[in-house]
Amino acid sequence: MTRITPMLLLAIAAALIGSIMLGSVPLPLDRLLAALAFQSGPDDQLVVWQIRLPRALAAASVGAALGMSGAALQGLLRNPLAEPGILGVSATSALFATFVLYFGLAAAGPLVLPLAAVAGALTATLLVAAAAIRTRSVVTLILIGVGLSSFSAAIMALLMNLAPNPFSLADMINWMLGTVDNRSFDDLLFAAPFMAAGAAILLGSRRGLSALALGDEAAEGMGLDLRRQRLAVIVGAGLATGAAVALAGAIGFVGIVAPHLVRPFLRYDPARLLVPSAMLGALILMLADIGVRVLPTDSELKLGVVASLLGAPVFIWIAARRRLA
């Protein structure tokens, strides 16, 4: 039953090794180990420590953040098709990042872009959280999220429409497609605290997600503080998702598909789902990122594109096979 956790852990370890070995220059295991231990030539060390390891870890942490946020939001909203960006966090985060690219501010420093993305995520999170304090209805929250997403998308379209030159337009589009290419340990270190804080909040409130399976009214009667539970999930998922968008841009479907695939192994318990969902999310994005690098295409495929190509059919399959209500 819970054997899925060690199995996922093993698969993640294998994927991590694979993602360091595979790439434009294949690195056999002995050279890989030597480079990891700083016992090899500078070239191998550069490839491992500066390029492949941070990239693999970025894919893993983005997948984990999205997988856990998706699982928590699906539990809160009681809908298997809820995704991490459903409350408008991803779109607002992307909008702030697009602003930075539009005005060419990204050149001012390596952290300007992720800072803007996180600021956008926090803004959306605060707006939705403020609404959650006032309203009793989760549908209201979803509608606010949809509104935020649409508004952000509209302004992003406007910015692209008015893009000052083809380069900034290309920057915006590339960023929006989502990738972990060229990510460094500095990028990871910037995103890590937000992801860790979000994950800690989600894990701390996960027991309430089980209670919500029986509906808001029954859950409240069973002793759940509905308002606190909603705030915890909104803030936790907002932080983790925002950090993921800051690190890799917009990457869809992982947050929907990962929870869905592990759910049957956890007896459909929304609480125990969080950690395995995070692990499967990490695994999916690591594998997709290996695929992106190994596929012989003229220009490298973007991770977000591959994730969507794989994820969208699974999404339809989930929607068609829904068992209850």
Add this chain to the structure above:
Amino acid sequence: MRLLEARSLGHAVAGRSLVRDATFAMDEGELVALIGPNGSGKTTLLRLALGLIPSDAGSAAIGGTPVKALSPVERARRIAYLPQARPLVWPQPVRDIVALGRFAYGAAIGRLSASDETAVSGAIAACRLEGFEERAADTLSGGELSRVHLARALAADTPLVVADEPVAALDPLYQHQTMQLFAGMAREGRSVLTVIHDLDLALRYATRILWMHEGRIVADGPPRETFTEQRLCEVFGISAKLRDNGGAIRLDIAGPA
């Protein structure tokens, strides 16, 4: 100390008064049936009394503590509440759903203490769900699901159970078994407050009847004293005959009045 006490509760939505000046109390060892026609305010009254929605007027207290001062966990340890709407999203096994009844005691699914296990097994047995423990929720019939939700409420082992139409989906056998289960709990000193539409069941098993009509409690007393042909006509708009059948009163509904 009273398990539940409502004083002059009132609630209005958009200028329409749903509950007005409702006063009642629950003591130990009672099986109280809350009856009234559709839209008479029964569910709203239960929510007000439990503090799930704020009252516009009056106050409610659970075990002597005002509901406003009770945390959700403290309330859940004193009263188990079974709402009328029972949505289920995930096809969880029956045992896991019943185990949620232990939420207020810090239990999580798959992590139950010995006393949690005892309470869950007891509730499953009381609702005659043995053999269903590992069945997925989406493979059950409506009546079977109703019993799962009831077992969830009973697993909390509270002094008072408040149930909104717990027998509505059940077949006659389980309707009687459930009411007998409630009556047995009342004899042991626990109490049940239940909304019920089957007047015959209310008449047969309840120790007291709360009659609701247009948001007000219009009568409160033992079935024998409050069941009159005139009240049935006024409250429900039905023409019915009451027959004394060797000590037990039986109800004979002829049709609309």
